[in-house]
Amino acid sequence: MTIRALDFIRTEIRSCVGIETGGALVGYVSGTCAVVTHASDPGPAGVRRPAFVTIEGRHTTQFCWQLQEASGGRLFYLGDWHVHPGGSLVCSGADVRAALRQLEVNATPLPVFISVIFDRYGITARAFRIGWKGNATEIPITLGGLPSWREALCIPRFALHDNACHLFSQSHQTSRSSGEIEKKWRS
Numbered sequence: 195m196t197i198r199a200l201d202f203i204r205t206e207i208r209s210c211v212g213i214e215t216g217g218a219l220v221g222y223v224s225g226t227c228a229v230v231t232h233a234s235d236p237g238p239a240g241v242r243r244p245a246f247v248t249i250e251g252r253h254t255t256q257f258c259w260q261l262q263e264a265s266g267g268r269l270f271y272l273g274d275w276h277v278h279p280g281g282s283l284v285c286s287g288a289d290v291r292a293a294l295r296q297l298e299v300n301a302t303p304l305p306v307f308i309s310v311i312f313d314r315y316g317i318t319a320r321a322f323r324i325g326w327k328g329n330a331t332e333i334p335i336t337l338g339g340l341p342s343w344r345e346a347l348c349i350p351r352f353a354l355h356d357n358a359c360h361l362f363s364q365s366h367q368t369s370r371s372s373g374e375i376e377k378k379w380r381s
């Protein structure tokens with residue numbers, strides 16, 4: 195996870211003391227490694243509560259598509275992140291079910307869904323790869339430690355519009371054919 199994505203998530207978590215929050219993860223795949231370059235919040239209609247977070251599908255769909263479009267398809271939806279305020283960072287049955295719903299609507303181009311679970315302070319996280327059969331496998335995660343996502347991509351032709359870094363101030367609309375991203379995470 196790049197520093198930029200991590201910074202965004204930590205800022206969001208620290209503004210939500212005692213309640214859950216979460217959002218979408220966008221990035222790319224290099225070899226067997228998924229690199230998270232961008233993260234979103236739950237959206238203006240997202241619901242943050244002590245025991246769950248509802249992520250606004252329209253908001254995250256737009257977030258993912260803007261980055262995908264601006265990157266010429268190099269960045270795409272990888273999965274979601276959310277907080278477990280209770281302490282345990284285990285991938286719960288509800289987390290697996292939420293991931294399976296995303297896989298069912300082909301929300302991610304990958305055959306697996308990546309779920310990153312943070313502690314209430316945003317200090318530590320565990321990452322899981324969830325497959326079609328509902329099998330959740332923990333995968334190693336590096337928080338920060340990567341250069342900016344532009345450097346991380348290392349693709350000379352890659353050019354992302356600067357305005358893509360200010361997604362929340364845009365009103366640009368995109369549509370998607372494979373169904374909107376809708377989910378509810380419960381710790």
Ligand SMILES: [Zn+2]
Nearest residue numbers: 286289380381
């Ligand atoms: Zn959870």
